[in-house]
Amino acid sequence: MRKFDDSIPLKLLKAREATMSFFRPILQEIGLTEQQWRVIRALNEYEELESKQLADLCCILSPSLTGILTRLEQQGFIKRRKSTEDQRRILISLTDQSKDMFASVSPRLEGRYAEMTSQLSPEKMQILDDLLTQLVQLKP
Secondary structure, eight states, X not given: OOOGGGOHHHHHHHHHHHHHHHHXXXXXXTTOOHHHHHHXXXXXXXXXXXXXXXXXXXXXXXXXXXXXXXXXXXXXSEEEEEXXXXXXXXEEEEOHHHHHHHHHHHHHHHHHHHHHHHHHOHHHHHHHHHHHHHHHHOOX
16 A cells, blocks of 8 residues: 555645635625635626536535525525526526626636746646646546
8 A cells, every 4th residue: 555645645635725716805805705716706707507517617515505605695605586487497597696706706716827838837736737637637
């Protein structure tokens, strides 16, 4: 068995924490959790999604997503509507308030990406992105 510190899952957890240390302070300033921000980012890009789609995209379990959506709705960041094609389907999208917040915060977060890139290098960031994409596509 490989040494504890050589464990890929452990290194990925540590890498996630190191990465989030760049972004977490900004999210805390605006009063959002990482999961809430992930939902807002996904809805900003895809505009309108069902809960199951959102859970899959954001890597959040459906029961957890239910609470996240409730809080985001209470904060005025998301809205829900019934699909016109199928009344059983509920579609989730961002409010104008959320779109404005996203537009104002995104440049700051993009600046944090730039800071990470300057510490690693654009080439290493691209390699990291490529390797992570390949890792996600592996099948056991």
